[in-house]
Amino acid sequence: MPPIREFSEDIALVIGGEAGRGIQTVEQLLTIALKLSGYHIFATKEYMSRIRGGSNSTQIRIASRPVSAGLGRIDLLLPLDQKALERLRPGLRPESVILGDAEVLSGAEDLIHIPFGQLAEQAGERRAANTVAVGVLLGLVGQGLEPLLAALEQQFADLDRSVIDANLKAARSGFEAGRNLVGEGRLALCLQPTAAVANDLFLTGSEAVAYGAIAGGCNFVSSYPMSPATGALLVLARHARECGIVVEQAEDEIAASNMALGAWYAGARALVTTSGGGFDLMTESLSLAGMTETPLVIHLGQRPGPATGLPTRTEQGDLEMALYSGHGEYPRILLAPGSHEQAFALSRQAFDLADRFQVPVIVLTDQYLLDALTNLPALDLEPLPVTGYTIETGADYRRYAIAEDGISPRGIPGRGQGLVCVDSDEHDEDGHISEDLALRIRMVDKRLRKLVAMTEAALPPELDGHPHADTLVVTWGSTCQIVREALRRLHEHDLAMLHFPQIYPLPKQTGDLLARPRHLIVVENNATGQFAGLLQRHTGRRADHRILKYDGLPFTVEELTKTLRGLLDRYRPDPMECCDECD
Amino acid sequence: MPPIREFSEDIALVIGGEAGRGIQTVEQLLTIALKLSGYHIFATKEYMSRIRGGSNSTQIRIASRPVSAGLGRIDLLLPLDQKALERLRPGLRPESVILGDAEVLSGAEDLIHIPFGQLAEQAGERRAANTVAVGVLLGLVGQGLEPLLAALEQQFADLDRSVIDANLKAARSGFEAGRNLVGEGRLALCLQPTAAVANDLFLTGSEAVAYGAIAGGCNFVSSYPMSPATGALLVLARHARECGIVVEQAEDEIAASNMALGAWYAGARALVTTSGGGFDLMTESLSLAGMTETPLVIHLGQRPGPATGLPTRTEQGDLEMALYSGHGEYPRILLAPGSHEQAFALSRQAFDLADRFQVPVIVLTDQYLLDALTNLPALDLEPLPVTGYTIETGADYRRYAIAEDGISPRGIPGRGQGLVCVDSDEHDEDGHISEDLALRIRMVDKRLRKLVAMTEAALPPELDGHPHADTLVVTWGSTCQIVREALRRLHEHDLAMLHFPQIYPLPKQTGDLLARPRHLIVVENNATGQFAGLLQRHTGRRADHRILKYDGLPFTVEELTKTLRGLLDRYRPDPMECCDECD
Amino acid sequence: MNATDYDRPGVDMAWCPGCGNFAILKILKQALAELDIPPQRLVVASGIGQAPKTPHYFQTHLFNGLHGRALPVATGIKAANPELLVIAQGGDGDMYGEGGNHFLHTVRRNPDLTHLVHNNMVYGLTKGQASPTSLPGFVTPLQTEGVFQEPFNPLAAAIALNASFVARTFAGAFEESVAIFKQALTHPGYALVDIFQPCVTFNRVNTFQWFKEHSYFLGDNHNAEDRAQAFQRAIESDPWPLGIFYRNPARADYIGHLAPFDGDRRPLHSRRPNLEALARVLQGKRAL
Amino acid sequence: MNATDYDRPGVDMAWCPGCGNFAILKILKQALAELDIPPQRLVVASGIGQAPKTPHYFQTHLFNGLHGRALPVATGIKAANPELLVIAQGGDGDMYGEGGNHFLHTVRRNPDLTHLVHNNMVYGLTKGQASPTSLPGFVTPLQTEGVFQEPFNPLAAAIALNASFVARTFAGAFEESVAIFKQALTHPGYALVDIFQPCVTFNRVNTFQWFKEHSYFLGDNHNAEDRAQAFQRAIESDPWPLGIFYRNPARADYIGHLAPFDGDRRPLHSRRPNLEALARVLQGKRAL
Numbered sequence A, B: 001m002p003p004i005r006e007f008s009e010d011i012a013l014v015i016g017g018e019a020g021r022g023i024q025t026v027e028q029l030l031t032i033a034l035k036l037s038g039y040h041i042f043a044t045k046e047y048m049s050r051i052r053g054g055s056n057s058t059q060i061r062i063a064s065r066p067v068s069a070g071l072g073r074i075d076l077l078l079p080l081d082q083k084a085l086e087r088l089r090p091g092l093r094p095e096s097v098i099l100g101d102a103e104v105l106s107g108a109e110d111l112i113h114i115p116f117g118q119l120a121e122q123a124g125e126r127r128a129a130n131t132v133a134v135g136v137l138l139g140l141v142g143q144g145l146e147p148l149l150a151a152l153e154q155q156f157a158d159l160d161r162s163v164i165d166a167n168l169k170a171a172r173s174g175f176e177a178g179r180n181l182v183g184e185g186r187l188a189l190c191l192q193p194t195a196a197v198a199n200d201l202f203l204t205g206s207e208a209v210a211y212g213a214i215a216g217g218c219n220f221v222s223s224y225p226m227s228p229a230t231g232a233l234l235v236l237a238r239h240a241r242e243c244g245i246v247v248e249q250a251e252d253e254i255a256a257s258n259m260a261l262g263a264w265y266a267g268a269r270a271l272v273t274t275s276g277g278g279f280d281l282m283t284e285s286l287s288l289a290g291m292t293e294t295p296l297v298i299h300l301g302q303r304p305g306p307a308t309g310l311p312t313r314t315e316q317g318d319l320e321m322a323l324y325s326g327h328g329e330y331p332r333i334l335l336a337p338g339s340h341e342q343a344f345a346l347s348r349q350a351f352d353l354a355d356r357f358q359v360p361v362i363v364l365t366d367q368y369l370l371d372a373l374t375n376l377p378a379l380d381l382e383p384l385p386v387t388g389y390t391i392e393t394g395a396d397y398r399r400y401a402i403a404e405d406g407i408s409p410r411g412i413p414g415r416g417q418g419l420v421c422v423d424s425d426e427h428d429e430d431g432h433i434s435e436d437l438a439l440r441i442r443m444v445d446k447r448l449r450k451l452v453a454m455t456e457a458a459l460p461p462e463l464d465g466h467p468h469a470d471t472l473v474v475t476w477g478s479t480c481q482i483v484r485e486a487l488r489r490l491h492e493h494d495l496a497m498l499h500f501p502q503i504y505p506l507p508k509q510t511g512d513l514l515a516r517p518r519h520l521i522v523v524e525n526n527a528t529g530q531f532a533g534l535l536q537r538h539t540g541r542r543a544d545h546r547i548l549k550y551d552g553l554p555f556t557v558e559e560l561t562k563t564l565r566g567l568l569d570r571y572r573p574d575p576m577e578c579c580d581e582c583d
Numbered sequence C, D: 001m002n003a004t005d006y007d008r009p010g011v012d013m014a015w016c017p018g019c020g021n022f023a024i025l026k027i028l029k030q031a032l033a034e035l036d037i038p039p040q041r042l043v044v045a046s047g048i049g050q051a052p053k054t055p056h057y058f059q060t061h062l063f064n065g066l067h068g069r070a071l072p073v074a075t076g077i078k079a080a081n082p083e084l085l086v087i088a089q090g091g092d093g094d095m096y097g098e099g100g101n102h103f104l105h106t107v108r109r110n111p112d113l114t115h116l117v118h119n120n121m122v123y124g125l126t127k128g129q130a131s132p133t134s135l136p137g138f139v140t141p142l143q144t145e146g147v148f149q150e151p152f153n154p155l156a157a158a159i160a161l162n163a164s165f166v167a168r169t170f171a172g173a174f175e176e177s178v179a180i181f182k183q184a185l186t187h188p189g190y191a192l193v194d195i196f197q198p199c200v201t202f203n204r205v206n207t208f209q210w211f212k213e214h215s216y217f218l219g220d221n222h223n224a225e226d227r228a229q230a231f232q233r234a235i236e237s238d239p240w241p242l243g244i245f246y247r248n249p250a251r252a253d254y255i256g257h258l259a260p261f262d263g264d265r266r267p268l269h270s271r272r273p274n275l276e277a278l279a280r281v282l283q284g285k286r287a288l
């Protein structure tokens, strides 16, 4: 019998299994039951591009305090099959615990065996083995079983009553087995529930993006399915009726973005959601949005490229594409949320900015963030001034009247007496084709002039730590919370981080902020350091180190902690000053 | 009677008229006749996006020595209609001469009237007025009439004999009228013919690109028509039979680039030719080329964007798009010819580089260069090692065998016993889908590793002037010769220019070359200074001045001379040192 | 209204003298006038080419977008504001070449649009390459040995896709064309009108005279609700029939299937974001 | 050859157990074996989806490109080397959705390709959204109130485009399918085979059983050279006919119209660049 293992405060549970064999149900039941029991949750997924088979896993951080980043370590491993055990075992530490059914797992002597299958059979439903497993985990945690029973009722509502009952029974016997493990002193999970968490919101990144869009007044979405961006589309489709959203699955991405432009032109607030390959096909419309000054919001869920790449994995490899593609010269805005709250907030803000500046706004996320599930106390639903950017036209309306700030008042067909003419050719103030080359200059200048106001309105980077810290770690997008937690672990007062929710245009203060630190480190989930390149181009400041990762997986808190520690040690004038206690 | 006007050595003749009314025929007849008479020619066009009407013009530089850039000044104006006269008149200088038919032109007291219409009528063909005009110009130049007569015979070969004869007669009477002007001492064009020029090649930029492609082994072109890139396609179509080229007008640009990839995969050397909007649609295939490591050559003829923009004008606004679009991270090569010779050489080299490194190569030109017509003594037809980059496969062939330099031997289906499997997903060495994340890293590294050899092979920038000059002017693409001529006019020994035929990867020495001068000036035919941005990103060196132009027209030698002169004056420590004689 | 009410005085038209586009513009203005459509209610989405310049030449709202992309833009406009009368207008290359995929799927979707295709069997604006409808043997600077592909038959394709309204006319037949345009404009659903249009500059084969001599209007005995019969007539060539080939009144209405318009056809621009609904949705994300 | 000669032992197949793709792979291997096609002469160009993974699972050259783009890639391959036997393979979303425009124009071009479309009436790889061929009423996480668009009818469309070979079969009909595949593979020109394929995971409506019960093979009395008749049969639904609907032996050969292959079918890779010809061309640029 193995020694007692005790985990406290923040537990990393990993469930592994093949696609289509219930791993997703286990995750859903368990996370919701845990959250309803008052635990903070941060769950991330890692899966193959196939519908059935393969080997996927979910990491669920169960914690007594809010958590918002993925870990590298595994405290508890729940392999649903042999393949999962073998694939995930190399990641185990000596203190890790494997929980499983010895009947389906072999070669794991250190396994804490629980006869999932047998208990399920006893409950009257062989296929309820996974339900038993969920019960065991809840038993280990030690709060009530009720949340799980309620979740089961809901999840299986469409099934026969007898199946539901068997599952409830299975959950109960799993729960008891879990309690027994604790009672026998074989395993102890020492977590503090917080009552308020039960009432928290519980969202994936995709949901945060979609709800943010709705909050931003999105009432039109046209897209073509593509991982990992389809999630947000499905959320909008689910609430289309309730929230009043036109949902259109286009024949291709070209149609999707052109429909969205048509919709914006006619007064809707339209979104397209896609990934890199789909974005390529929209670059023509991006350029069209630039020339016609039609607002557009694109959600770009990144995944590893080039081409089809790794369709279900994560990467931040599309920044430069988002920034530079679409021919010709015209302003655009790039936002990149670093958390679920920010995904909501920026997705919402994207609509405001697009409408205000009449430019395309691109929200860059990635598979890691979109699929991550977490609890949050609340989201900001105070109404933004979502109207007021368009006008009721008079009979003498001119769509492209030369404006000092570059922003010509935008009319909408059917609202007012004016005719709203927009043109992809270079045009006159009325919106009609023109080859007046002096006018050309005025129009280019007008469009580019918006950059002044856009830069002024740019979301400021968020500093964490002392503004004069010696070493500054820069993040953009989904790496934010991972780095933040790593920094918390390093608790070095001469180390700060700067997160950029807005990638372009870069806020004015960027140059100053980057000029200060002696050491500049940029963290990116890609192979070439695209944001570091952008910073250098715009501020002249070259990153001293770039921490890059491009195997399709997100960074983990531990690996960043270690890499940063290594760099700090190199930066320290006298390495002897560094003591072990720092860690 | 106006005073005698004398022009020597280098004459700027401008012909203006509406589309579809013979201006093109005038230009063709005149340029070929002049070239056959031994004069150096550089002719550029400026035209509206319409088939008939509007107001277009052609500038023909007629010179005693080689010329390869457009001027701003007009020495001789030949307006074929009133609109042309009015539009072009503001560009005239006091010493300019207007030649025309007072019957169709009004309000031009300074006009040298020649009754084109009346002479044509006398020749028996009212519509031969333009032929008369060409005759007059040849008469002014004073060499023989034979080249024009021969050109007329050829140009009008399909017409009735009586029409041809009338035109020949018209040409003769025009010629006499021209000789008379000289004889009367009203006008003198003092040009020195060079016998050898008569036997020079006479090419547009489009032809240079197309012939370069053929020299590079191009035997497949699939494209969708788009100005200004259609020209090269038509040249290839014209010689398809003679040179053995598959020519396919695709249904759209997406099909065009995918066909080209299929063709390369199967062993052809394929080209696509397009402009910015079409390129947007190809970015998906660009990324595919990157992942599958299939060579691809794209000719990108730039025009002012965004969107439809100014379809028939010129700009260098697509550099960043060409460099960064197509999702994910993979190497590519960007070339940008600065002259007709270079258009031929780089277009040819593009095939070699694409095949050698198994990457997409983009050749950036623009409307100015593509439509410009000039004479050249010769082009380099020495065979390049156009084969040898692909192998005959063995049964154990692996398309993506990990290679030290990143370049896996490329096989072709049907050549050898091996199976050639290429995949847009991340793949194993065999070319089959893989989700092995450790392999992912090796494959990313393999692809990006090619950049080392690609950088080593990068075409060096071309320095004109002293390597330690105080001020360095940087050019890329078609501005090269214009700047070169401006520098020649400035003849400052502390001023040099550096032209980049290769934009990416930048050659290693770039940083050093840019670090030296005290003043760095970048000249670009766009609004945002894209190449200056690229240089800053890659070398850290910021341009002190960017000379930009974005009205749809190319720079002229005069305006660059003036702007550079102004900058040099500002740079000079003591402006008093500058004397007027310098100019 | 009068056709002249749509005039834009002083506009510089970029078409060649004698181009069939002038006739089509005249037909369109007449049909709109007879239907009393105020310019403020009319939006024309167009692509790039000679034909798509049309909306610049009369009084209308217009979205002159990219080559091939008028249909999805038009669909987006209609789906954002069903009160507008929406036309998608362009050339044969525009709509059947670059935009072919949108054609297929717009027909399947069946939004209430009028689709006007100026079919001159050539690429006009880019100076005379073959278009998908160019006839075999047509020689151009690009198709130097003549077109050999099967010409795209838009009518047969639309009928195969079960389009709800399929017609063809000839720019030279003013009266008949006005009548067909009016039917298309008032048809509830997607309506295709392919218009034979002479291009005097780049198509010296399919001239005004040629179209006139090689086409005729379907007689009264044609039953436009019989799909097989419509197909049979659509694949006829030389002479080419003109008229309304096919009509399917049973096709579902697109707008009615969009959640926000079920029982409420007000344009989206007149609606406020529904933050209460979102609050309810989010409330649901707190519990199970 | 034997079907097993195409096996790739030990390959990990990403399809769900019971998926119709297994049956199609088996049919394809059998047809290739009976026709004695060595893998070295065969190239499969495919897109992205579940169906386009097929060529990874047997011995063949393959170009597994992008979603929707198999047809132009296949055309490029064939036009670079007419000696290869080229298949374009993919799903219904791949070929009729994203790739719809290529479908239209490949049919017009008529290159000698076999076009295999695994039609499961759903987007498999992206987890169950509607495809262009999904039937009305089909409910998905995206089409939450059911599909309402007209389903895309690939056979009717291909016949409208005057395709040179148009067939449909069912993955569950092994013998008949092998025969149809063999005809398609040996047909000189573009040959479409649309294959009803059950998706056991995301299409619970159009199951194996459903396809079996709702389809039947055309009898001997069907005249595949009669275009109108073919169209009539192609628009029939429930039950859906299977078999070879249409064949047009008169369609022109694509390769024969490409200048380099006129009288010389050697692949382009075996040819040297023709610098002499270029020199002649350039010589011409010196004179008039």
Ligand SMILES: Cc1ncc(C[n+]2csc(CCOP(=O)(O)OP(=O)(O)O)c2C)c(N)n1
Pocket (backbone or CB within 6 Å): B224, B225, B226, B227, B253, B277, B278, B281, B308, C048, C049, C050, C051, C052, C066, C067, C090, C091, C092, C093, C094, C095, C098, C118, C120, C122, C123, C124, C125, C126, C131
């Ligand atoms: C993406 C893209 N590709 C190509 C072009 C160039 N282009 C402009 S119009 C046109 C074709 C014109 O032919 P058609 O659509 O038949 O219209 P027409 O001029 O004959 O009325 C082309 C190829 C473009 N503007 N955009």
Ligand SMILES: Cc1ncc(C[n+]2csc(CCOP(=O)(O)OP(=O)(O)O)c2C)c(N)n1
Pocket (backbone or CB within 6 Å): A224, A225, A226, A227, A253, A277, A278, A308, D048, D049, D050, D051, D052, D066, D067, D090, D091, D092, D093, D094, D095, D098, D118, D120, D122, D123, D124, D125, D126, D131
């Ligand atoms: C440009 C682009 N858009 C979207 C996708 C995502 N995607 C991959 S497969 C697929 C559809 C799969 O359906 P289908 O073609 O019917 O094939 P199946 O999986 O059903 O065999 C989609 C939308 C993609 N890979 N590329």
Ligand code: SF4
Pocket (backbone or CB within 6 Å): B051, B052, C014, C015, C016, C018, C019, C020, C021, C050, C120, C124, C125, C198, C199, C200, C201, C202
């Ligand atoms: S080129 Fe043809 S289509 Fe275009 S305006 Fe002229 S005649 Fe009309």
Ligand code: SF4
Pocket (backbone or CB within 6 Å): A051, A052, D014, D015, D016, D018, D019, D020, D021, D050, D051, D120, D124, D125, D198, D199, D200, D201, D202
């Ligand atoms: S999802 Fe459907 S099509 Fe894809 S492998 Fe599974 S059963 Fe086959």
Ligand SMILES: [Mg+2]
Pocket (backbone or CB within 6 Å): C049, C091, C092, C093, C118, C119, C120, C121, C122, C123, C124, C131
């Ligand atoms: Mg046309």
Ligand SMILES: [Mg+2]
Pocket (backbone or CB within 6 Å): D049, D091, D092, D093, D118, D119, D120, D121, D122, D123, D124, D131
């Ligand atoms: Mg499918």
